Amino acid sequence: MDARKEILRRVFGDSSDSEEDLELGDGSESDPTHSWVPTKEIKGLWLCRDFLSPQNQSSLLTTIQNEGWFTEDSHNQAMRFGDLPAWAAELSDSIHKVLLSSDFVSDPMELRSSHDGKDNISPFPSDLLSREPLFDQLILNSYQPGEGICAHVDLMRFEDGIAILSLESSCVMHFSPVEGTSRDFLVDGDKDPPTTKIPVHLTPGSLILMSGEARYLWKHEINRTPGFQKWEGKELHQKRRISITLRKLCQVE
Ligand SMILES: O=C(O)CCC(=O)C(=O)O
Numbered sequence: 001m002d003a004r005k006e007i008l009r010r011v012f013g014d015s016s017d018s019e020e021d022l023e024l025g026d027g028s029e030s031d032p033t034h035s036w037v038p039t040k041e042i043k044g045l046w047l048c049r050d051f052l053s054p055q056n057q058s059s060l061l062t063t064i065q066n067e068g069w070f071t072e073d074s075h076n077q078a079m080r081f082g083d084l085p086a087w088a089a090e091l092s093d094s095i096h097k098v099l100l101s102s103d104f105v106s107d108p109m110e111l112r113s114s115h116d117g118k119d120n121i122s123p124f125p126s127d128l129l130s131r132e133p134l135f136d137q138l139i140l141n142s143y144q145p146g147e148g149i150c151a152h153v154d155l156m157r158f159e160d161g162i163a164i165l166s167l168e169s170s171c172v173m174h175f176s177p178v179e180g181t182s183r184d185f186l187v188d189g190d191k192d193p194p195t196t197k198i199p200v201h202l203t204p205g206s207l208i209l210m211s212g213e214a215r216y217l218w219k220h221e222i223n224r225t226p227g228f229q230k231w232e233g234k235e236l237h238q239k240r241r242i243s244i245t246l247r248k249l250c251q252v253e
């Protein structure tokens with residue numbers, strides 16, 4: 001078995017000697033196992049709760065562990081640019097395939113016309129889906145209980161279209177409009193702007209996709225200070241959380 005297949009086997013399980021066998025689907029037909037939910041308040045933010053099965057999550061975690069990146073609690077971030085490790089390239093391919101095989105873009109012909117009005121109902125606009133590669137930058141973050149990330153918009157050196165996979169611990173990510181943008185219409189005269197935060201529950205194995213307004217006009221943050229991680233009225237139990245963010249670097253002219 002060659003090295004790439006061996007890595008795929010480790011990440012996606014024993015039955016995955018060939019790409020056709022990946023549980024994530026081969027992109028050739030509509031895939032009913034992945035359901036994509038748009039966030040009603042935020043255009044361009046989509047959530048797929050069941051992107052990786054529990055088995056695939058633990059295989060992926062083992063692979064990450066084998067990279068030796070988070071062997072100590074003080075190690076909390078790893079980045080790769082350009083050539084991604086084989087398992088990350090495979091994850092990127094899987095996202096691509098799942099998106100192509102979803103009902104939103106079941107006909108690849110639709111991908112060629114980017115301004116056909118269908119972009120609103122697809123988790124990723126067609127112009128992003130046709131770029132090669134879909135992602136070429138990887139960042140892994142490891143958060144101990146209580147640790148999170150401050151409100152930010154991802155740097156402009158990255159193109160539109162960002163994917164974040166969550167592993168190990170559930171969390172609530174909050175989105176707030178960037179001040180001074182057209183998003184301000186969300187804030188009526190009675191409310192203070194900072195209170196407009198949209199919570200999104202990220203469970204292990206879930207994937208979010210951000211594009212357009214969600215990527216440029218909304219900040220995202222994770223505040224894991226006790227008291228801030230509430231979902232449906234209950235404080236979430238915190239463990240270590242690992243996230244995998246995939247992005248595409250802007251081309252330098
Ligand atoms: O850990 C996460 O889910 C978010 C990471 C993030 O927003 C970033 O690295 O820019």
Ligand SMILES: [Fe+2]
Pocket residue numbers: 152153154220
């Ligand atoms: Fe971010």
